[in-house]
Amino acid sequence: MSESRVPRLRRFLVCEPRHFAVQYAINPWMNPDTRVDVDLAQEQWTALISAYRSHGHSIDRLEPVPGLPDMVFAANSAVVVGGRVFGSLFHAPERRPESSHYDLWFKTAGYDVYRPGSVVEGEGDLVWTGRYLLAGTGFRTTREAHREAQEFFGHPVISLTLVDPYFYHLDTALFVLDDENIVYYPEAFSPGSCEVLRRLFPRAVLATRDDALAWGLNSVSDGRHVFIAPQAEALAARLADQGYEPVPVDLSEFHKAGGGIKCCTQEIR
Numbered sequence: 001m002s003e004s005r006v007p008r009l010r011r012f013l014v015c016e017p018r019h020f021a022v023q024y025a026i027n028p029w030m031n032p033d034t035r036v037d038v039d040l041a042q043e044q045w046t047a048l049i050s051a052y053r054s055h056g057h058s059i060d061r062l063e064p065v066p067g068l069p070d071m072v073f074a075a076n077s078a079v080v081v082g083g084r085v086f087g088s089l090f091h092a093p094e095r096r097p098e099s100s101h102y103d104l105w106f107k108t109a110g111y112d113v114y115r116p117g118s119v120v121e122g123e124g125d126l127v128w129t130g131r132y133l134l135a136g137t138g139f140r141t142t143r144e145a146h147r148e149a150q151e152f153f154g155h156p157v158i159s160l161t162l163v164d165p166y167f168y169h170l171d172t173a174l175f176v177l178d179d180e181n182i183v184y185y186p187e188a189f190s191p192g193s194c195e196v197l198r199r200l201f202p203r204a205v206l207a208t209r210d211d212a213l214a215w216g217l218n219s220v221s222d223g224r225h226v227f228i229a230p231q232a233e234a235l236a237a238r239l240a241d242q243g244y245e246p247v248p249v250d251l252s253e254f255h256k257a258g259g260g261i262k263c264c265t266q267e268i269r
């Protein structure tokens with residue numbers, strides 16, 4: 001079956017973890033007493049970039065800024081669809097200064113950046129399926145931002161309510177496999193949102209809490225290769241049964257800040 005899974009080459013924006021640390025706690029995974037091994041974090045991040053490159057994906061890099069330890073989580077900086085950039089307005093004051101650096105990168109690269117009026121955390125909560133944006137709310141991104149995103153992009157935005165603080169961003173509980181299908185962990189969503197996902201994606205791969213706690217839902221797929229946490233072995237095996245090729249990449253140092261593979265990866269479409 002894997003013969004029929006065709007990868008689509010992607011362009012990713014990333015930010016090196018030179019200043020990565022856990023210095024504050026803004027999600028349940030973070031504890032400022034946790035020691036981060038910055039050398040190991042750097043090695044793990046470099047392995048992710050090498051994995052993307054060796055599968056043909058192109059990489060743009062943004063310079064990290066001292067004092068912004070979460071800046072490595074590039075996915076939170078914007079949503080880019082059809083060359084249009086919808087910027088972020090972070091929930092936590094600690095992360096708000098990241099936006100001006102990301103906006104500057106986009107502007108220098110030739111993009112206009114829309115500045116939202118309400119809290120929104122980029123691809124952390126706005127996930128492009130190829131047809132519409134699935135939009136998380138409950139912990140970070142607001143419903144008002146969903147409305148703004150729909151006005152801005154002119155694509156349908158489907159609001160989904162997250163209910164488990166461990167899965168505080170949509171991209172901790174759901175990822176897109178290809179133009180047809182997604183993977184999600186149903187219990188991370190309110191009953192109504194779960195029903196919406198069931199109706200939209202009747203053939204979706206359903207993940208367990210163990211898959212989600214192992215960061216398996218924070219994966220990046222190019223339609224064939226799935227860059228996935230090696231801790232999510234069971235989910236990777238189920239994806240392999242369906243013809244996808246799991247590419248394990250360990251970002252365990254970043255889990256200490258509540259982030260993983262997808263969080264470190266901003267897609268420019």
Ligand SMILES: CN(C)C(=N)NCCC[C@H](N)C(=O)O
Pocket residue numbers: 026027030070073075076095123124169171172218257258259260262263
């Ligand atoms: C999948 N996730 C959660 C992301 N898209 N981003 C990670 C952000 C981590 C940061 N410490 C924070 O709490 O904002």
